[in-house]
Each structure stands twice: as C-alpha cells, then as structure tokens.
Amino acid sequence: MTLAVLFVLGSLYCALGSQSSASESLRNVRSNIETVEQGCDTGLNSPEQKALCLKSVPLELKTLQQYEVNFTEHGRRAANGQHPVASLIWTMKLAASIPGLALVILVAAFFVAGEWSRGSIVPRLLYEARLSRLLSAKAAAVWMWMLTLVTVSSAVTAAVGMLYTRSAFPLPSPGALGEVLAETATVLVAGAAVLAAAVATAVALAALVRLPLRSSLAGFLLLVLVVQTAGTPVVGAWLPGGALPDIVGFSGFDRVWDHFWVFTAPSTVPAVLRAVPTLLGIALLWTFLQRRARTRDLV
16 A cells, blocks of 8 residues: 555646646747847947847757747657546556556565465465466456556556646647547557566465565566667567567657667567566566476465
C-alpha cells in the first residue's frame, strides 16, 4: 500500500511539474515572438542599432518559431495529464519506465521471495506442487495489481488536471477525441505488454534468489544493465533497453520518462520484432527456473 501511494503521488507530482514547465516555456516563447514581431522601431535606438536589429530579426524569428513548434508538442503531451482519457497515457508511460519497473521489482521481491524467507511457501506448495503454476499465478496477480494502480493513479491525475491545472497551466489540446482514444489504446496495450514482461522477469528472479533484499538488488542491477546497454552500437536496438522506448512510444518531448533511456540510432526493424530476443531470454529464465526446481528441494 505504501508503494502504491508513493507511485500515485509521484505520478501526480511529475504531471504537475511537466505541465507547469511546458506552460511556462510556451508562454515565454510566444511572448518573445510577439515582442520581436513588433519591430525594432522603438524610438530609442540609433540608426545603426535599428539597422542591426532589422538584420537579425528574420533569423531570430525563425529560431523562436522553431522553439514554439517544439514547446507546443511538448505542451500537447504534457496536457495528457489534464484529460480524462489521455491521463492513462501519462500514467502508463511512467509505469513502463524506470519508476514503474522499479516498483515491479520491489513488489515481486517481497511478494514472491518473501514467502520463502517467511516459510509460508510450504503450505502453498503442498496445495499446488507445480512451482511453475504457483509462480504464474503470482505473476498474474502482480501484473493485475500494476494495471489497477495505473488506473487509480491516472484517475487522480485527471481529476487534479481538470479541476486545477487546466486553468493554472494552460496547454494545447491533446487532440481530437478519436485521436486521443486511438493513442491511449495503443499505449495501454504496449505498456501492459512491457509490464507483463517485467513482472515475469522479476518473479523468476525472486523465485531463484528467494530472499527479498537480494532479489531487489538483483532486479535493480538487471534494470541498470538494461538501461546502460540501450545505447550499445549496432545491437542496442535489439536489446531490451533499445526496444522498450520504441514499443511504448517515448519521444524526445517526454522528458519525464525519456531522460532515463539512452536512445540508439533509429532502426528500420519494427520494435515488436526487436523485442523477440528479450522474450526468448525471459522464456529461457523460466525454463531454467523450472528445471532447477526439479533438481532440488522446493523449500
């Protein structure tokens, strides 16, 4: 429960910070464009200063207008947190990035490995001797818990957005309802798939290590490895850290999530295909876990 509350509050804090920053940046650049467009004839400049000003205006305007385009896109994405539907995009992307993946590692460690350390796994294995089925049920429970948490968190973010931040931090609309629904559905499916893979990995690690703290440490070390290898030349796009941002749909504007990831060079191969090595690795991990359980005592 404590972890869930921290995630909800953290997601809301990030949403407020992103909206505030995007709104302020957009307001400033539009104010600067308006000032420049008023011209250089202020009545206070000398002829030489005025000539220099007129010469620099086109370049300055072009630069400011490019900033406006970038800040508008940033603002449109930040405005997802102010929308009753698009807030799911905001929360799911956060759940599929470092904060959510770290939460999965902690929950799996104490939910799965904790049973071995407490000894409560014994009666469960007496009832269901097949370890793979027991762990699959636990993985499904953690996955559903994460999806429920995403739903609750997005509802809180949307409520605050509609009641407060829409007026406090004006931003461009996220888009027409049809576009928002389509983008939301895409992100939800992709994010749910990423969370499922993360849960499967975290549960398998916890079952192998069987101690909560060591399981958490192993999971965090693996997460660091995933992030750091994302920028590996040539093969980086095929590693988990290279495929994940493309699957979920991160971009250069989503700085709340993106600053965790080291992006690789663009790949022409679809992200779904580039995720195949990761899925094979998870399958091998579960196969190793199952064989290990057959060759030693389960408890």
